[in-house]
Amino acid sequence: MALKGLDIFKLTPKKNCKDCGFPTCLAFSMKVAAGAVEISKCPHMSDEALAKLEEATAPLMRTVKFGKGDNEYSLGGETVLFRHEKTYVNRNRFAVMFTDAMTDEEIDKKINNIKKVNYVRIGEEMKVEIAAIKYEGDKDKYLNLVKKIKESDLEVTYMLVCEKPDIVKEALELLKDENPIIYGANKENYEEMVGLVKDNKFPLGLKADNLEGLYELVEKVQELNYKELLLGTEGESIKDTFTKTVQIRRTALKEEDRKFGYPSVVFVNELAGEDKFMTTALASLFTLRYGSIIVLNDIDYSIALPLFALRQNIFTDPQRPMTVEPDVYAVNDADENSPVLVTVDFALTYFIVSGEVERSKVPAWLAIPDAGGYSVLTAWAAGKLSGSTIANFIKESGVEEKTKCRKLIIPGKVAVLKGEIEDNLPDWEIIVGPDEAMHLPKFLKELNESIRAEAQGA
Amino acid sequence: MAFKMSVQKSKGKVQEVEIGKGEKAIKIGGENVIPFYDFDGDIGNSPKLGIEILDVYPEDWVDSLKELYKDVADNPVEWAKFVEKEIKPDFICLRFKGADPNELDKSPEECAEVAKAVAEAISLPLVIAGTNNHEKDAKLFEKVAPAVQGHNCLFLSATEENYKAVGAGVALAYDHKLGAESSVDINLAKQLNVLLTQLGVKGEDIVMNVGNSAVGYGFEYLVSTVDRIRLALFNQNDKTLQMPIITPVSFETWNVKESMADENDVPEWGSREDRGISMEISTAASVITVGSNAVVLRHPKSLEVMKKFVSELH
Ligand code: B12
Numbered sequence A: 001m002a003l004k005g006l007d008i009f010k011l012t013p014k015k016n017c018k019d020c021g022f023p024t025c026l027a028f029s030m031k032v033a034a035g036a037v038e039i040s041k042c043p044h045m046s047d048e049a050l051a052k053l054e055e056a057t058a059p060l061m062r063t064v065k066f067g068k069g070d071n072e073y074s075l076g077g078e079t080v081l082f083r084h085e086k087t088y089v090n091r092n093r094f095a096v097m098f099t100d101a102m103t104d105e106e107i108d109k110k111i112n113n114i115k116k117v118n119y120v121r122i123g124e125e126m127k128v129e130i131a132a133i134k135y136e137g138d139k140d141k142y143l144n145l146v147k148k149i150k151e152s153d154l155e156v157t158y159m160l161v162c163e164k165p166d167i168v169k170e171a172l173e174l175l176k177d178e179n180p181i182i183y184g185a186n187k188e189n190y191e192e193m194v195g196l197v198k199d200n201k202f203p204l205g206l207k208a209d210n211l212e213g214l215y216e217l218v219e220k221v222q223e224l225n226y227k228e229l230l231l232g233t234e235g236e237s238i239k240d241t242f243t244k245t246v247q248i249r250r251t252a253l254k255e256e257d258r259k260f261g262y263p264s265v266v267f268v269n270e271l272a273g274e275d276k277f278m279t280t281a282l283a284s285l286f287t288l289r290y291g292s293i294i295v296l297n298d299i300d301y302s303i304a305l306p307l308f309a310l311r312q313n314i315f316t317d318p319q320r321p322m323t324v325e326p327d328v329y330a331v332n333d334a335d336e337n338s339p340v341l342v343t344v345d346f347a348l349t350y351f352i353v354s355g356e357v358e359r360s361k362v363p364a365w366l367a368i369p370d371a372g373g374y375s376v377l378t379a380w381a382a383g384k385l386s387g388s389t390i391a392n393f394i395k396e397s398g399v400e401e402k403t404k405c406r407k408l409i410i411p412g413k414v415a416v417l418k419g420e421i422e423d424n425l426p427d428w429e430i431i432v433g434p435d436e437a438m439h440l441p442k443f444l445k446e447l448n449e450s451i452r453a454e455a456q457g458a
Numbered sequence B: 001m002a003f004k005m006s007v008q009k010s011k012g013k014v015q016e017v018e019i020g021k022g023e024k025a026i027k028i029g030g031e032n033v034i035p036f037y038d039f040d041g042d043i044g045n046s047p048k049l050g051i052e053i054l055d056v057y058p059e060d061w062v063d064s065l066k067e068l069y070k071d072v073a074d075n076p077v078e079w080a081k082f083v084e085k086e087i088k089p090d091f092i093c094l095r096f097k098g099a100d101p102n103e104l105d106k107s108p109e110e111c112a113e114v115a116k117a118v119a120e121a122i123s124l125p126l127v128i129a130g131t132n133n134h135e136k137d138a139k140l141f142e143k144v145a146p147a148v149q150g151h152n153c154l155f156l157s158a159t160e161e162n163y164k165a166v167g168a169g170v171a172l173a174y175d176h177k178l179g180a181e182s183s184v185d186i187n188l189a190k191q192l193n194v195l196l197t198q199l200g201v202k203g204e205d206i207v208m209n210v211g212n213s214a215v216g217y218g219f220e221y222l223v224s225t226v227d228r229i230r231l232a233l234f235n236q237n238d239k240t241l242q243m244p245i246i247t248p249v250s251f252e253t254w255n256v257k258e259s260m261a262d263e264n265d266v267p268e269w270g271s272r273e274d275r276g277i278s279m280e281i282s283t284a285a286s287v288i289t290v291g292s293n294a295v296v297l298r299h300p301k302s303l304e305v306m307k308k309f310v311s312e313l314h
């Protein structure tokens, strides 16, 4: 929470020495409160005052980092409870659960599934980011499991789920360079667990039977001066887990109580078990309502496609749609014989359409007029994509020099614009494309055939 | 210091709306808190789950559904009876796809007969969806509404373009419930409610449809619109936004690539049916989580999972 100028003033030495460049300590304090200068510009602040200030100005929810290299992620750091207030900062991350009670076959299958589900959507890599590895009682098998996953070529980070410090210690030997998460500090073992992670600042997941217990545990761990924490929301039921997850986030951001100002870990796998559709339902619930790490039992495309898409939507700027630069883009090495497709500058639409054109392997020009960053129908309904905007863009963008082909394909959803564009671009043949971009490959291949046939005929 | 539950007191309450008649009538709304937040207050009636049927054969639906409905899909009355008996949703949504001018352009009179026969054949509440062509819907509803008088149906929807005709012809003249459809914007939702109320439609006869999209397809706008509408009610008691919300999820989720792509085109994606169900479930779970009081689903599996979801959380 932001400190007021007067609160900061109370911490200054009140010497009015002007070393900071301001006439008085009070004037300086007001500027600091407004965020205009750094507190470090006053060379006379006591360490104690600085510590107090840091504590008071720390964000309500801590940002916790884990993993390393390409697989380093940040969690938490959120400032609002609803995305329309301000962009959510750090997207939740998905984990798949492994345990030493699983057969080799099960383990291999999961490793394989994680490998298979790895794709790009709107410029972003979509994959399971974390292998959660749970200790169920067989130490040798557990350590072997950790080794096995590490030696597989999975691109993941690790979360050790284990409440036995001696076993965690051995497992950490295998993962010490990976900045893994250790989940399983409870009221009995927390001192030892903190001891294991403190030097390397590995994130530590705390768990307790209920919110009261969790709160006390956080207090105790904070007294040990450890703050790289995650909070487990394991509950007896779906409802209980939901309540815990919401309460933790709300206590931090609404009640401004930093005790709960940490990312959460939600074990959807415990709640949904093998039911993959229930997994999708619950993981969607916790993507919207404050899960930071969401642990799944397994992954396949039917779970991943909606879930990763939902997450990608939710963690976007609520003020400004993601856009692409209006221009004419060559796809599949378009040349002077390639047709032109028109779409809008909304990033989502652009990526979907360009992806499908690429998939068709048909060389084509993609013309993107300024459509206000809206989807096709939204832009049309808002008056940003009309027959004349399209026609003018075709004339002014220089695409008429880039290609001799005079076929212009418009989105099926704005078929009504055909007449108006024809009136404005008499040299062009206006073709209404399919409604959905997914039908573009078939459509373009057929079009390409007919263009070739025409060329041969002539 | 000890932990204390964070509790948010509410100033407003979602209007309760009843749909259908008799034992199987449903009530939606009634909550004064964000869905499932019973630590804050009254969570009202549980979200209701409907199943979509069409007035025409479901040509472009997945094969398994065509198989499931193979004996009934040519006849909306049999289809509705089958759904009531075998699939057991909270309500049935009969969608007049065949009335669409771009499809068969069936006449309002013909549709009225179908609607009447369906309403009489089932005891579940009936939601009637039009074509999304505002002009046609006004004409369609004008004939369908009297034909199903007494069944207390919900009509989807009145829009800014046709609210006068639809409001008068459905809610005022024949005592049905009215969906008010706006385009993912809190102010548009509010404005349409105000216009309908000014026309004389009672608040308790209106259900909002504030927009619809599949996850991944501009869905964040829908989430934020619903969040804002609910917070305006709970924090400021904005009575012009106190109507419950219905979202015809299946109308969108089965049209996106994730649900439509053929297994031969994207073999790595696996079963098309599973993808379709999962897109439907994720979208339904998400809109219910932010504040939708009723959703329309297509696949019985989605219904089964969403029933469990709702009963666990509500
Ligand atoms: C999110 C959304 C918004 C967001 C904007 C998001 C954005 N950046 O565009 C907001 C909330 C701002 C918004 C505003 C409005 N919206 Co709006 N919105 C939507 C919503 C829910 C999703 C749109 C979306 O993201 N689609 C996903 C993208 C990928 O789809 P797309 O661009 O069409 O692309 C697909 C196809 O067209 C095709 N394609 C694309 N390009 C090409 C090119 C070729 C050559 C081919 C062949 C195919 C192709 O491929 C893509 C994938 O298949 C839709 C409803 C819906 N479910 O679609 C309504 C919708 C589009 N909105 C609508 C309206 C009316 C509006 C407003 C005018 C409302 C108003 N009166 O103010 C405003 C306009 C803006 C303004 N006045 O400032 C209406 C349009 C009605 C109509 N049929 O004309 C819709 C359909 C909702 C409805 N049912 O009423 N909207």
Ligand code: SF4
Pocket (backbone or CB within 6 Å): A012, A013, A014, A015, A016, A017, A018, A019, A020, A021, A022, A023, A024, A025, A026, A028, A041, A042, A043, A044, A045
């Ligand atoms: S440098 Fe420090 S002590 Fe000197 S005037 Fe500025 S704030 Fe006050």
